[in-house]
Amino acid sequence: MRGATHARWAVCAVAAALLATACGGGGSGGDGSAVLTSSWGDPQNPLEPANTNEVQGGKVLDMIFRGLKRYDPETAQAQNMLAQSIETPDSQNFTITLKDGWTFSNGEKVTARSFVDAWNYGASLRNGQKAAEFFKYIDGYDRVHPRTGTQTADTLSGLNVVDDRTFTVRLSQKFSSFPDTLGYAVFSPLPRAFFDDHEAWLKKPVGNGPYTIASYTRGAQMNLVRWDAYPGTDKARNGGVTLKVYTDPNTAYTDLLAGNLDLTDDVPAAQLKNAPGDLGGRYLNQPAGIIQTIAFPYYDKEWGRPGMDKVRKGLSMAIDRDRITATIYQRTRVPATDWTSPVLGIKGGDSKGLCGEWCTYDPARAKELIQQGGGLPGGQVRITYNADAGSHKQWVDAVCNSINNVLGDERACVGSPIGTFADYRDKTTKQKLSGPFRAGWQMDYPLIQNFLQPLYYTDAPSNDGKWSNEEFDRLVDRANAETDPAKAVALFQQAEEVVRDDMAAIPLWYQNGTGGYGERLSGVKLNPFSVPVYTDIKVG
Amino acid sequence: MGRYVLRRLVQMVPVFIGATLLIFLMVNVMGDPVAGLCGERQCDAATTARLKQEFGLDRPVWQQYLTYMGNVFTGDFGTAFNGQPVTELMATAFPVTARLTLVAILFEIVVGVTLGVVTGMRRGRPVDTGVLLGTLVVISVPTFVTGLLLQLLLGVEWGWIKPSVSLDAGFGELIVPGLVLASVSLAYVTRLTRTSLAENRRADYVRTAVAKGLPHHRVVTRHLLRNSLIPVVTFIGADIGFLMGGAIVTERIFNIHGVGYQLYQGILRQNTQTVVGFVTVLVLVFLVTNLLVDLLYAVLDPRIRYA
Numbered sequence: 014m015r016g017a018t019h020a021r022w023a024v025c026a027v028a029a030a031l032l033a034t035a036c037g038g039g040g041s042g043g044d045g046s047a048v049l050t051s052s053w054g055d056p057q058n059p060l061e062p063a064n065t066n067e068v069q070g071g072k073v074l075d076m077i078f079r080g081l082k083r084y085d086p087e088t089a090q091a092q093n094m095l096a097q098s099i100e101t102p103d104s105q106n107f108t109i110t111l112k113d114g115w116t117f118s119n120g121e122k123v124t125a126r127s128f129v130d131a132w133n134y135g136a137s138l139r140n141g142q143k144a145a146e147f148f149k150y151i152d153g154y155d156r157v158h159p160r161t162g163t164q165t166a167d168t169l170s171g172l173n174v175v176d177d178r179t180f181t182v183r184l185s186q187k188f189s190s191f192p193d194t195l196g197y198a199v200f201s202p203l204p205r206a207f208f209d210d211h212e213a214w215l216k217k218p219v220g221n222g223p224y225t226i227a228s229y230t231r232g233a234q235m236n237l238v239r240w241d242a243y244p245g246t247d248k249a250r251n252g253g254v255t256l257k258v259y260t261d262p263n264t265a266y267t268d269l270l271a272g273n274l275d276l277t278d279d280v281p282a283a284q285l286k287n288a289p290g291d292l293g294g295r296y297l298n299q300p301a302g303i304i305q306t307i308a309f310p311y312y313d314k315e316w317g318r319p320g321m322d323k324v325r326k327g328l329s330m331a332i333d334r335d336r337i338t339a340t341i342y343q344r345t346r347v348p349a350t351d352w353t354s355p356v357l358g359i360k361g362g363d364s365k366g367l368c369g370e371w372c373t374y375d376p377a378r379a380k381e382l383i384q385q386g387g388g389l390p391g392g393q394v395r396i397t398y399n400a401d402a403g404s405h406k407q408w409v410d411a412v413c414n415s416i417n418n419v420l421g422d423e424r425a426c427v428g429s430p431i432g433t434f435a436d437y438r439d440k441t442t443k444q445k446l447s448g449p450f451r452a453g454w455q456m457d458y459p460l461i462q463n464f465l466q467p468l469y470y471t472d473a474p475s476n477d478g479k480w481s482n483e484e485f486d487r488l489v490d491r492a493n494a495e496t497d498p499a500k501a502v503a504l505f506q507q508a509e510e511v512v513r514d515d516m517a518a519i520p521l522w523y524q525n526g527t528g529g530y531g532e533r534l535s536g537v538k539l540n541p542f543s544v545p546v547y548t549d550i551k552v553g
Numbered sequence: 554m555g556r557y558v559l560r561r562l563v564q565m566v567p568v569f570i571g572a573t574l575l576i577f578l579m580v581n582v583m584g585d586p587v588a589g590l591c592g593e594r595q596c597d598a599a600t601t602a603r604l605k606q607e608f609g610l611d612r613p614v615w616q617q618y619l620t621y622m623g624n625v626f627t628g629d630f631g632t633a634f635n636g637q638p639v640t641e642l643m644a645t646a647f648p649v650t651a652r653l654t655l656v657a658i659l660f661e662i663v664v665g666v667t668l669g670v671v672t673g674m675r676r677g678r679p680v681d682t683g684v685l686l687g688t689l690v691v692i693s694v695p696t697f698v699t700g701l702l703l704q705l706l707l708g709v710e711w712g713w714i715k716p717s718v719s720l721d722a723g724f725g726e727l728i729v730p731g732l733v734l735a736s737v738s739l740a741y742v743t744r745l746t747r748t749s750l751a752e753n754r755r756a757d758y759v760r761t762a763v764a765k766g767l768p769h770h771r772v773v774t775r776h777l778l779r780n781s782l783i784p785v786v787t788f789i790g791a792d793i794g795f796l797m798g799g800a801i802v803t804e805r806i807f808n809i810h811g812v813g814y815q816l817y818q819g820i821l822r823q824n825t826q827t828v829v830g831f832v833t834v835l836v837l838v839f840l841v842t843n844l845l846v847d848l849l850y851a852v853l854d855p856r857i858r859y860a
Binding site for chain 1: 583584585586588589590591592593594595596597598599600602603604607634635636637641642645704705708709712715716717720804805806807808809810814815817818820821822823
């Protein structure tokens with residue numbers, strides 16, 4: 014028995030050693046061929062485009078896939094990538110033409126079918142893809158993915174292949190910004206290999222992006238190398254990227270300081286204070302499409318009662334955003350003045366200052382408003398958060414402290430932690446919370462629509478507080494139907510004013526992406542999704 | 554002896570079932586794991602139902618448990634949320650942690666017992682006081698402090714080691730993490746050996762051995778140590794299980810992808826299959842090492858015989 018165990022260790026050690034030499038032996042020295050190492054987290058779901066809804070998996074998809082559109086790493090504008098043109102007469106029927114000359118890294122051509130097959134797969138209930146929701150505007154979604162029961166169709170009736178390079182999309186409702194959503198990784202094309210041997214593909218995904226996967230040890234490490242035949246203009250300027258899974262961002266940071274790691278895109282909260290000193294100019298702190306808010310349970314009798322907006326506004330004015338972002342977050346958060354994000358840009362719908370006085374710290378007025386609104390329900394607010402990640406405890410305590418000081422009552426606001434994210438989501442989605450709760454939002458695509466509709470539209474998938482407002486819904490519908498982008502944005506901003514007037518959720522701050530890199534690297538920056546722009550990084 | 558072993562093995566069955574059932578219920582009480590899978594967005598009802606069916610979460614807990622245990626006996630530990638079979642996770646995690654534990658146990662035995670003997674033979678001398686003080690410090694400082702401190706000093710400041718352990722986690726890389734993991738137990742082993750030794754030094758059989766004119770080292774190793782090590786062996790045996798399960802902190806600090814890391818991930822994601830699977834194996838390790846320790850008694854002290 015003991016001998017057998019020893020043998021297994023030996024086999025594992027040998028296998029690991031072989032793997033290390035096979036992977037680590039790559040070229041070094043020269044500029045374009047050097048490989049950099051970067052910190053990574055274990056993706057929660059299998060790595061499929063429509064099954065990935067978190068940053069770590071998305072990071073890889075962004076390296077190995079290119080879709081119809083791509084969001085400019087600087088401006089966040091959606092630009093044509095594989096799409097030659099996306100045309101529509103009515104914001105409901107779209108004709109999409111592909112550029113010529115694109116292939117997957119296994120040599121297979123990227124055709125209209127690569128997209129249609131991938132989207133059908135993603136939408137189909139049978140495949141249990143967690144981001145299937147994003148196909149819901151396409152006609153026939155309710156048959157492929159009914160709300161309950163079994164599906165009655167395998168393919169979306171709204172998708173039609175015209176020829177190798179053309180396909181049409183019919184939506185079930187008008188949605189003017191639909192083309193701009195197509196940069197999201199969910200809409201990536203898939204090669205035949207994905208459908209022919211799914212298991213093998215998952216072990217080593219094949220895409221059409223600037224990098225290919227050389228080897229992948231699930232849960233531990235992925236070696237990506239530059240794909241030399243990549244037809245796009247954003248070719249990689251390095252030889253490849255090795256993504257290393259870290260059990261703790263603190264270890265990644267320590268490794269970076271020791272020169273054992275080239276790049277981390279997650280500086281732990283505890284190190285934010287030291288990072289500028291430790292790294293100097295190699296410390297990154299850039300705006301990202303993330304906003305933190307406090308949401309309310311409108312299904313609760315107390316919080317849902319008319320006149321409570323005064324209490325919510327009062328609470329908002331009782332929070333000293335400036336001080337909290339400076340002391341806890343070392344200016345890696347920016348006090349929010351609206352419900353979207355600065356990365357949208359003015360044209361995209363960033364409404365700086367829309368919140369106005371309601372988001373300005375004013376203790377006297379705050380106290381007055383809360384009293385006018387009938388005081389806090391039960392005399393106390395409990396802000397619920399998940400304690401397993403981030404620095405939620407710190408900011409919730411700080412926010413409560415700020416509110417308590419304003420009201421002159423030590424017990425007016427307390428934090429209410431929940432152990433894990435999964436449990437927290439379980440309780441929020443099942444309407445089990447009786448008080449306010451944290452509600453962070455990271456954008457899927459840089460559109461004002463994405464900051465408002467999923468969170469505040471009646472019964473939307475992330476509207477956990479069940480806020481509902483007819484005027485808001487109507488304005489969002491009108492904005493989606495509007496063919497002129499500028500007019501659509503203006504309508505969304507009007508809808509945002511409705512959110513403000515009712516203080517549907519309290520905006521806290523915009524979250525920046527943070528990171529740090531070693532002396533070997535140059536040209537490092539984060540995109541608006543707080544993911545490093547790997548293709549632009551130069552090594553040595 | 555044979556009957557004793559058999560009886561012990563049969564006793565393991567209820568312990569095993571009880572322990573796994575408890576863990577199974579505990580993870581289940583934590584809430585709906587599917588809720589966390591869709592991020593800040595709520596999965597639509599149909600997808601949730603589909604996923605629950607896929608992971609077998611749509612059935613009553615007792616049924617889930619029975620199915621699970623049934624599968625375990627055929628070697629199927631289910632699938633983690635990222636689509637990986639749990640057995641695959643185990644195959645990568647357990648060898649790493651086993652190696653880490655081995656390094657830690659070696660430290661305990663070699664350093665702990667040696668220090669214990671040295672101090673036990675020189676009670677009240679400066680060496681004894683010094684080591685005693687040292688163990689006091691080690692016991693009172695939490696592991697994560699020792700770990701982070703060593704990582705910072707040896708890894709970043711002096712550059713002697715790499716702050717994180719690589720994927721293959723060879724024995725060389727595991728020396729410092731192993732020392733950190735062993736530190737507290739090591740201190741206990743030292744103290745235990747010292748006390749036990751000091752006590753037995755006055756025993757009649759030692760006096761007899763000395764009176765017989767046996768060489769000093771033979772008195773110490775064959776007579777004194779052999780009898781004094783019984784409590785130490787008990788401690789170290791039980792510690793194997795503790796170290797394997799308790800490596801979470803050390804593995805996290807040094808980025809070791811072992812059992813602790815997988816358990817931590819499993820709990821965060823409320824992945825019943827991963828957590829129960831790993832704990833099941835840990836329970837087995839515990840039970841087996843305990844049995845081995847009990848059997849070792851008979852070897853160390855012939856007076857102890859199992860009928």
